[in-house]
Amino acid sequence: MDTDRTTGERVFRRDPDLPTPEDIRERVLALEEAGEWIVQRVPQPYREVPTKYGWPKKVPLQHTWHHKSCGQCGHIPGYSTAIFWLHRKLGLDYDDPRDQTSCTGWNYYASATSNAAAQAAVAARNFAAAYATGYFPLIHCGTSYGHYKEVREELVKHGELRRQVREILAKLGKPLVMPEEIVHYSEWVYAVREEIAARRVYDCSEVVVTVHPACHYYKLVQGDAIYDPDIYGGQRTAVVTAVAKALGAQVRDYSTWFDCCGFGFRHILVQRDFTRSFAVSRKIETMIEEAKPDVVLTHDTGCVTTLDKSQFAAQVHKKKVGVPVMSEAQFAALAMGAHPYRVCQLHWHAADYRPLLEKMGIDWRERWREFEEDLERIQRGEKEYLTWEDVDAEVPARHFLPVS
Amino acid sequence: MALHAPPKLEKYADVPYEEKERLFQEVKSDPRFPDYLYGCYECGICVAACPSARFYDFSPRKIAQTLAREDVELFYYQLNEDVWNCSQCFSCNRCPRGNSPGGLITIMREVAVRHGLRSAKEALEGYSRVIYKIMLTGTQVSPDMIQADAFPDWGPVAKETAEKLELWRKAIPPETMHTTSTAWEVSDQTLAELYLIWYMTGVLDMIREVDEGLHMILTDVMEEFLEEKGLAVAS
């Protein structure tokens, strides 16, 4: 522990001599040496980022196989689209596969109508599919990420499970593959946050942000999460907050930062009173009372869904609600000039986002008019779909500089 | 908050002890069990972190304590009354002994499902369409699940989304996302591989225990599909 000379504040310095918990990646590599599986290496170019116990983690910048999220693609399509759009604007190539299943984690956590072998086989099948393309899996959903970390632990610890999964994959004609790192897209956003900030078009300095970190990102298998000495003094996970700060927004704290959002898996479908009550009373109201945010940023599908969709019904009970919720990817894209409807697909969101857009200087009326024209053209049969070409053409060419 | 009332174990007095003991042993012998339960300090840090503990009469500490003490009667009670309240957030993984009450609950739920306990069936009522989606389509959540009558509390956006779904889905740039019945476009080969995984790992047998009707539909569709692809359900 040191004391900062200028502020007199305590500064945490990790002592490299003190032992840390076991790094599971060492066991992953050891199992490759023993011939148990193939470890897919993180391709160059990658960046090393700091994690909870001080170990460096490799985050690939491109050549990534995007493991999509059901909830994002299904209900929050602007979330997935924004992640892809950020890659395109930074000139970083990616693969959007059809040979991908859901991680099936939501079903597993909600209903337990599955088992350890099935979950591990689903994960391994997806990893093998990525491996076959040579592109490295980048996981969109926080629960997929958490679940795959769990699966990795189980496969490392239980030889019998490995054998069973290897046999199943062999019947599918696939090898047993484990990626060198399990990487969440918000870690990629963290790694390229300076490049994102350099391409910022709108002023975010007046935007007040509250951050909600996803439980499955930093509580479920803790060692992979990013902790940065410059963000929260390395005492809380750095993703989301880091990019919000890089964009110049004001990140404000609130007293239920560590609380779950209340998603609950099964609850969000069949016992929503729990989810709604928890999300509104513990998170949204507290954020509004203590921080008065213009937007709530988070990095997981379930969290966006819960916090965005729980606010409407609560108005009837005169609860203090009404703050827009989105992923940091969508917010970063907006700040870089992405179309709020064509790219960020904000019309799928429940809580009103228009005051935020106005504060940033984005003319949402004009943008909505453009989007309605797109919809009309599609309806008239003039075009089949909205395409990347339609969207790529928008932001001025100077923002197309590739990242090295 | 009111003090927790002691559990009314009499509710399950007519279930034979051997049955309760059998289910307890099944939980205990799961390969994951030793990773999820060491000893228990009974310190309550898991309850402190737990969102469900604030809303329900639910305590991850009591789940861990019951299993650590091997209290079969209390275990059976919790298996029926408590395990479906867990929100599977794993905030309880804060435990200094390295326990995972959420993980223990996962195992308990699987045992409840495998044995077709009525409490499991009741908990999963209304959930079968999600199982249907995940088993058959390869994505769990699809755009066409947002129906106004299913999500009235989400506000007018649910209604608008449902009405304009087909059109809105065409106005999303990624090529894989122009779907309505699945979250993204999943290739047939991928689906076939997924079905084979469900068969080979016994998941379909689990579903039969909690929803026979659903099971019938799933196996019909899957077997037909696999036949079309020239694949058999390998044992």
Add this chain to the structure above:
Amino acid sequence: MPSDVVLVIGGGPAGLEAARGVADLGARVVLVEERDRLGGTPVFEQYAALTHGFQDAEEVMDRMVQAVVGHPGVEVRLRSKVVSCEGQVGSFRVGVQRLEDGAPATVEAGAIIVATGFQHFDPGRETQVYGYYEYPDVITLADAEAMLKAKRFVRPSTGLPPERVCFIQCVGSRDRQIGNEYCSKVCCGIASKQAIEIRQQVPQCKVYIFYIDMRMYGYWENEIYWPAQEQYKVNYIKGIATEIIRKGDKLLVRGEDTTLGRPLEVPMDVVILSVGMEPSKGTREVAKVLGLKQNKYGFIEVPHEGVDPVATSVPGIFVAGAAAGPKDLDDTLSMAGAAAMKAVAALRRAAVAGAAG
């Protein structure tokens, strides 16, 4: 040529007691201390009252230091460090470096006593999210001790006396995830002692202790635990806290009141973390220089602790105090006495063996 010197490494309570003991037995002592003054952790961290009998720490340590400094049999070398070691019991050759100028020296010793002590767990590490590096009002036992000694126990953020203070026990101990699986032994006693001192110095302040178990061995039960509850109305709550976060101008402590069976969330002015013990940097370094086996936590390993509490893996080298693991003051002083006795016995045996040829 067998030596009649015992080298004592470390000038805290263990080292001071061992040095005086060896010298009282008639052998010669060289006492090496890295810092610029003797007294070790109780002096460096400005302990107020010792847990045993609430004696004034400064007075006690003064007496211990004077007993050594004035003793003709003891040569004290401050600002010095052990950097190398060769030989075996009866004739060790130890390289001692002066820190100012790096001037080397060799000490020939027949036996060595390691008394290099402990350091506190750093609450910024691993699973701890108690906000020590975010909030000045979250402090450790050591920070609290210094304020109590100065008779100025205040909220660091305001400089004013607090109204609500709590302790959180077992911070950095008894934790499989952090890896410090052991109990640090002294924190329950220290926290209860400090709770009493706070109630004495700031009578209007309410004090809480959040614990997993209360470890009140022997007479601590009736001398500390009972008075804390009965006289000083300290509130003991069985239930350990998750994170600390600010709410308004208070710190929010989230826990479960397990005996009453309900989650609790309480605001506090000051949160005191009962941080555990770890081997000090000096202990870890000296272990390597002397070739001593360390246990998995990095403490000096004592092969048969219950039977021979001061032996190390190397004959002729003994350990006293927290360098061997969590110890309280009477453990430490007992070990120092035993180590002194065994070190002198080792010298005598080596001398006899040497004379015999």
